[in-house]
C-alpha cells in the first residue's frame with residue numbers, strides 16, 4: 001500500500017493557494033471610464049485608481065493626503081469599475097442594444113455620446129456633458145440610433 005503523495009493538509013493548502021487570483025504582473029492597467037466619472041459631492045472628475053488588482057475610481061474632493069484630516073469632511077469616494085459598468089449597462093438597456101453586455105462597448109457608447117457618470121456611494125446617474133461651447137446650429141445628430149419614425 002502506497003502512502004498518499006499529498007497529505008490532506010497539503011492538498012487543502014494547495015487549493016487555497018490556487019484560489020488566490022493570479023497577480024496582474026505584466027498586464028497593463030486599463031481603465032475604461034477615465035474622465036467620465038464625476039463625483040456628485042464635489043463635481044470633480046474621479047481619478048483612475050488601481051485597487052486590489054482591479055480598476056476603479058477615486059475622488060478625494062480636492063483634498064490631498066498632505067492636508068490634515070478634518071471632522072465633517074466628506075469621505076473619499078471609491079468606486080469599482082466593474083460595478084460601475086454593470087450599473088451603467090443596466091441603465092443603458094433600452095437605449096442601446098449593443099452596449100449591454102460588453103464593458104468596452106458600454107464605455108465606447110458613453111464616449112461617443114458624451115455621457116458622463118455622476119456618482120456617489122449609492123447612486124450612479126448618467127448624464128450628458130455640458131457642451132464646452134455653444135454653436136448656433138447643430139449639424140451633427142446627437143442620437144445616431146434614432147431612425148424610427
Ligand SMILES: [Zn+2]
Pocket residue numbers: 039040041042043044059060061062077
Ligand atoms: Zn469629490
